[in-house]
Amino acid sequence: MKSFSHAFSRIGTESAFSVGPEIAGWVNRGYDMVRLNIGEPGDNIPQVSTKAIIESVKRHETHYMPAAGTDSLREEIANYLSITRRVKYKKEDIVVSPGGKPVIGGTIQILVDPGDEVIYPTPGYPIYESFVDLVGAVKKPIILKEEKSFRFDISDLKKLVSAKTKLLILNSPSNPTGGVLTKEDLEEVAKLANKYDFYILSDECYSRVIFGKGFRKVNFKGNKIPVAPSIVNISGMAERTVILHAFSKTYCMTGLRVGFAASKIKDFMSKFTTFAINYWSCLPAPIMAGALAALGKSQKEAQSVIADYQDKRDMAVEMLNDIRDIKCHKPEGSFYLFPNVTEVCKRKGFANSETLRKHLLSFDKKKKRGVAVLARIHFGKPLPGEREDYIRLCFAGKKDLLAEGIRRIKEAVE
Numbered sequence: 422m423k424s425f426s427h428a429f430s431r432i433g434t435e436s437a438f439s440v441g442p443e444i445a446g447w448v449n450r451g452y453d454m455v456r457l458n459i460g461e462p463g464d465n466i467p468q469v470s471t472k473a474i475i476e477s478v479k480r481h482e483t484h485y486m487p488a489a490g491t492d493s494l495r496e497e498i499a500n501y502l503s504i505t506r507r508v509k510y511k512k513e514d515i516v517v518s519p520g521g522k523p524v525i526g527g528t529i530q531i532l533v534d535p536g537d538e539v540i541y542p543t544p545g546y547p548i549y550e551s552f553v554d555l556v557g558a559v560k561k562p563i564i565l566k567e568e569k570s571f572r573f574d575i576s577d578l579k580k581l582v583s584a585k586t587k588l589l590i591l592n593s594p595s596n597p598t599g600g601v602l603t604k605e606d607l608e609e610v611a612k613l614a615n616k617y618d619f620y621i622l623s624d625e626c627y628s629r630v631i632f633g634k635g636f637r638k639v640n641f642k643g644n645k646i647p648v649a650p651s652i653v654n655i656s657g658m659a660e661r662t663v664i665l666h667a668f669s670k671t672y673c674m675t676g677l678r679v680g681f682a683a684s685k686i687k688d689f690m691s692k693f694t695t696f697a698i699n700y701w702s703c704l705p706a707p708i709m710a711g712a713l714a715a716l717g718k719s720q721k722e723a724q725s726v727i728a729d730y731q732d733k734r735d736m737a738v739e740m741l742n743d744i745r746d747i748k749c750h751k752p753e754g755s756f757y758l759f760p761n762v763t764e765v766c767k768r769k770g771f772a773n774s775e776t777l778r779k780h781l782l783s784f785d786k787k788k789k790r791g792v793a794v795l796a797r798i799h800f801g802k803p804l805p806g807e808r809e810d811y812i813r814l815c816f817a818g819k820k821d822l823l824a825e826g827i828r829r830i831k832e833a834v835e
Contacts (some may be wrong), residue, residue, distance in 0.1 A: 431554040436547055436799030444793050447782050451789050454782075455826035456818075458793040460596065460756065462673040463818040464729070466711065467722045470672065473714035474707045482706035488698045489690075490517025490681070491706070494713045498666075498681055501716055505628075505639050505648045508659045514685055516693050517709060519701050520678040521626055521667040526552045527682065527696040528622050528663045529588065531689065533558045537587035542573060544759070544800035544811070546596050546624070559585070564804055567750060567761065571600030575609045586619045594627040594649055597800050597813040598759045599752020601631065604650045611655045620686070621662040623652050627755040629671040629723070632731045635753075644720040649754055659685045670756070671723050672715040679704060679712045730756050733816045733823055740827040741814075745835050756817035763810045765834050774798070774810040777834075784833035792829040 437459040448454050465471075489495065495512035502510040518524050525548050533539060535557035541549040543562035553560050561581050565571045582589075589610065593602040602610075614621060628649040636647040653659040667680030682693055697703075715723070734751070737758055741749035746764035762774050771777045775796040782791045795813040797803060803810075816823055 428555055428557070431557075433547055433551040433554065436795055440793070440795065440799070444782065447791055452783060452791050453789060455792045455822055455829060457814040457816075457823065457826045458795050460670070460815050461675055461818060462670070462726070462756070463820075463822075464673045464726050466673050466677070467715050467718075469714040469718045469722075470674070470711035474711040477707035477710040482710070484706075486703040486706050486709065488516075488703050489694050490515065490704060491709050491713070494709045494716075495681075497713055497717045498683065501641065502664070502683055504641055505646075506651050506653050506659075506664075508653050508685075510683060510685070514690060515681055515683050516690060516697055517679065517681045517704055517712075518697065519680070519704060520669065521624070521665050521680040522548055523697075523700060524663070524665040524680060524682040525549060525622070525624075526555075527693055527700075528665070529553060529556055529558070531692050531696065532620050532663075533587050536585070538583060538585040539588045539590065540578070540581050540586060541590040542592055542595065543802075543804065544597055544797060545590075546592060547800060549590050549592075550801060558587070561586070562801060562804060564807070565595065565598055565600055567809060569600075570750065570753070571595060571598035571759065572602055572606060575606065578610070578613065582613050582617050582619070584617065586617055588620045588622060589614065590622045590624065591652060592624040594631060594752070594754025596627065596755055597757050597795070597811075599750075599755045599757055601649050601753040604654075607650055607652050607655060610652060611658050614658065614661060619661075621652055621658070622665060623662050624665045625649070625651060626665065626667045626680070627670055628666070630727055630730060630756055631754040632734065633753055642718065642720050644724060646720055646724060661686060663689065668712050668715060671727070672712075673726065674712070674715070677708050677711060679708050729820075730817060733820050734758070736820070737814070737816045737823055737827060740824065741830075744827075744831045747830075747834075756815060758814045758816055759811050760814070761809055762812050763808070766810055769834060774812050778812060781830060781833055784829070790829060792826045792833070794830075 495515040499510040529552040538559045539553045540561040563573045638645045664683040668674040738751045749760035778796040797811045
């Protein structure tokens, strides 16, 4: 038999899902498992979305739809971005997608050629690196530093940028660290983008999941909502940026798979529409109806969910910092914690956080209890010189299970 595609052999996967069979193996052996490994909200989709989906199905809206998405949803997204990003977007600047990953893959395949350099954050969402590898580009990871609240250092970025840089991927707020780039960070990025003429893919999936009083608030649908700084807030940057956004995190729609690409790069959206036609044809009408209802109605329910996230974050950080040899930074955004477990690993004789992760899965063999988390290695290979090690926990689930999971971590390492 002839071999499979060489290009596809380079592609990776998403770590939160790849450890699933391992977790299932312990569960099948009778283990009670607290799962903090996957970014899954514990709440349901907004009630208005449930109603809209049901009504759409009752109307038999089950046929092909426009590849770019319905006009009504694209117009609502454009309105949302215009208000929250302070840049005028039109529906022609929007293509709706089945979640955020196709926007990553499509953007990289449209903009990047083999041999081009792509800069992306590490620790970071592993799908960035997968698609960089797929197109044969040169990987240029930039480290997110704990001492900078898990932001990258602009001096490090200046060292990585070159005439060969084609794309810089930003993720703010960050998965897995919760770091949020500042307005000053983004202004420095903009200077480099203009100087070296590279594009930006700005992953803003967690832009509404932010905490604290330091963020700009906007009036949207009668609610004051805080939003994280965006690179497109800076004059001229919308014309070289693709925004990646999704409904999964703010509206708890992880399994419905609805996101979007937004860009004012000349001719980009027509090419992305071609990409959409080739890959998924269209999204189901009921799903788009649910997304439209979530974004187009009052944001009170969504903001209540985010307030609950903050409450769970505060509890979890306090509990983790009470564990011997664990240091947990309090993130400003997303719904993940990225505690430093370097000293725990040294004291317990674990080679690294991946060894610790495996231990946590089955730490209590007598009572058959475990807790599932992810390790640093699941968010990119550590760079030379990295001395600190981490695990990632999601705090978006049920509060009682979150607390129980952290109690199990404490029991396992103390």
